[in-house]
Amino acid sequence: MYDFLIVGAGLFGATFAYEAARKGKRCLVIDKRPHIGGNIYTENIEGINVHKYGAHIFHTSDKVVWDYVNQFAEFNNYINLPVAVYKDELYNLPFNMNTFAKMWGIKTPAEAKAKIAEQIAELNIGEPQNLEEQALKLVGTDVYEKLIKGYTEKQWGRPCSELPAFIIKRLPLRFRYDNNYFNDRYQGIPVGGYTQIIEKMLANAEIKLNTDYFEFIKGNPNIAVKIVFTGAVDEFFGFKFGALEYRSVRFETEILDEENYQGNAVVNYTAADVPFTRIIEHKHFEFGEQPKTVISREYSAEWKPGIEPYYPVNNEKNNALYKKYEELAAERKDVIFGGRLGLYRYLDMDKVIVLALETAERELK
Numbered sequence: 357m358y359d360f361l362i363v364g365a366g367l368f369g370a371t372f373a374y375e376a377a378r379k380g381k382r383c384l385v386i387d388k389r390p391h392i393g394g395n396i397y398t399e400n401i402e403g404i405n406v407h408k409y410g411a412h413i414f415h416t417s418d419k420v421v422w423d424y425v426n427q428f429a430e431f432n433n434y435i436n437l438p439v440a441v442y443k444d445e446l447y448n449l450p451f452n453m454n455t456f457a458k459m460w461g462i463k464t465p466a467e468a469k470a471k472i473a474e475q476i477a478e479l480n481i482g483e484p485q486n487l488e489e490q491a492l493k494l495v496g497t498d499v500y501e502k503l504i505k506g507y508t509e510k511q512w513g514r515p516c517s518e519l520p521a522f523i524i525k526r527l528p529l530r531f532r533y534d535n536n537y538f539n540d541r542y543q544g545i546p547v548g549g550y551t552q553i554i555e556k557m558l559a560n561a562e563i564k565l566n567t568d569y570f571e572f573i574k575g576n577p578n579i580a581v582k583i584v585f586t587g588a589v590d591e592f593f594g595f596k597f598g599a600l601e602y603r604s605v606r607f608e609t610e611i612l613d614e615e616n617y618q619g620n621a622v623v624n625y626t627a628a629d630v631p632f633t634r635i636i637e638h639k640h641f642e643f644g645e646q647p648k649t650v651i652s653r654e655y656s657a658e659w660k661p662g663i664e665p666y667y668p669v670n671n672e673k674n675n676a677l678y679k680k681y682e683e684l685a686a687e688r689k690d691v692i693f694g695g696r697l698g699l700y701r702y703l704d705m706d707k708v709i710v711l712a713l714e715t716a717e718r719e720l721k
């Protein structure tokens with residue numbers, strides 16, 4: 357009998373397991389995948405740490421979280437500076453003075469603001485009701501048409517007019533010449549990849565891979581006093597009220613016999629007629645100088661059973677459905693739901709650590 361059965365060897369489960377072990381608790385961590393790490397798993401290919409489930413850049417303004425994660429790895433000084441390709445044009449992201457200067461041949465913030473105001477004057481947008489209105493109001497029609505509409509509709513598989521406004525507000529908008537994709541105080545990539553972090557966090561737990569909870573629990577119903585569940589909450593309850601919607605991503609990864617394919621870790625393809633959303637060149641996260649390179653094209657797809665759920669689709673319909681599952685979850689005093697699937701919320705890594713530490717503090721009193 358264990359104190360905790362932790363379902364999911366991702367960042368939430370591993371952070372909880374680390375804290376529980378520090379308090380002398382016995383944890384069994386299971387994961388249906390053949391490796392630990394969840395979505396932050398990195399695999400060494402040709403000497404390059406490949407982010408197998410999508411590019412992960414650690415960024416936070418929370419010093420406690422930054423110090424916490426630095427216990428487990430040394431972070432480099434990588435700053436995310438993605439670029440966007442639209443047809444034969446190339447722009448800096450996020451939307452900033454470099455983007456506007458290139459788009460309109462202007463130089464000053466006042467000129468950029470005037471251009472945006474001129475473009476949205478006839479649209480009469482009040483309080484933005486959806487992503488399209490929000491984006492137009494922030495950056496005007498040119499930036500919306502070239503850099504947002506195609507990318508977002510590929511990414512989410514829905515028209516921008518049917519998506520929540522908050523998605524676009526995650527991106528900084530600046531009237532300064534500053535291409536840093538994040539506003540956070542701390543940012544970097546762990547030298548040597550992310551998997552080492554999870555390995556260290558799980559050093560004192562027992563781990564069983566290739567183990568699906570729903571099968572495992574049938575044969576081991578009394579294995580632990582409490583369960584920490586970081587899988588999908590709707591699946592836990594047998595999709596009783598129906599399935600929550602997710603977006604999934606298919607990664608097409610290639611090893612290329614050349615040193616430098618695109619000169620940047622992240623290049624977004626924002627036109628609707630390019631089938632992928634972006635290309636990641638993994639070596640640039642660690643300033644790699646290997647003779648070969650590894651790239652991943654990301655194709656966005658609707659989730660269906662059997663493929664990986666990645667992004668919760670937090671529109672009104674799904675949020676209302678999640679509320680019903682949340683009520684059921686609250687009744688299960690023997691189960692703690694956590695992580696991005698357990699809570700059906702888009703969570704960056706720093707937020708996952710904060711939530712796992714808060715949960716640990718509450719549960720391990």
Ligand code: FAD
Binds near residue numbers: 386396
């Ligand atoms: P996960 O990492 O998903 O772990 C859950 C684990 O549970 C998985 O390993 C899964 O196999 C396992 N599991 C699920 N169901 C079962 C079951 N029934 N039985 C057994 N095991 C099960 N955050 C950032 O801060 N910066 C970024 O740049 C960034 N980029 C991202 C890019 C993409 C494409 C995506 C999808 C996310 C990104 N994130 C980023 C978010 C980041 O991935 C998450 O914050 C973090 O990985 C969540 O950890 P978790 O433990 O909640 O979930």
Ligand code: UDP
Binds near residue numbers: 449507511524626
């Ligand atoms: N986005 C966009 N154009 C881009 C990059 C992002 O319109 O070139 C929008 C898109 O709607 C996306 C959102 O901004 O869903 C958030 O982007 P982010 O890079 O944070 O997406 P993630 O890292 O979650 O894939």
